[in-house]
Amino acid sequence: GVPYVERDSTAVVTTGSGLTIGLYAAVYYKLDVADMTAKIAALREQGVDLIIFVPHWGVEGTYHPTEEQKQVGHAAIDAGADIVFGSHPHVLQPIEEYGGGIIFYSLGNFSFGGNGAPDDYDSVLVQQEVIRSVDGTVRLGQRTLVPVCISSEPGYNNFQPIPYEKDSEEYLRVLSKLNGTFQ
16 A cells, blocks of 8 residues: 555655645656656646655765756756655765755665665654645645664664664764765
């Protein structure tokens, strides 16, 4: 019952509260910005309340987005996406607020089952509030970030994430990755 979207296509999901979410997934190496813009516009024309663009992009193992990721992320928000939820680098990359939307360049390996011993165990749980006003308009509200280790066992990935202790070295390391200051 978990909603998903195939690559290079769109889907519309309606939540239990009646919020309609338009999803558009794309593979970065084949991404055409004009096509992306048209697909986001088509979702908006269908009357969806919230659009999430899901690109598979970036360079594996790099903690900072490429200039191309930034340009495409900005273009998606400019085209009408509310959230850009990037994947592929397998490590955390910064979160950027842009043009009334939010860009998650990469949230790491939270649910990636392809590696029992990844180089980086850091990830984050994101709770993004979505607010529907009385007039029916929808906007993004507060965001809560919970830095986590993707495994509750040291040395291997048991696929049971566990939150880092607030203000611990690990917790602060995750935040530095998300704010772009990690070296």
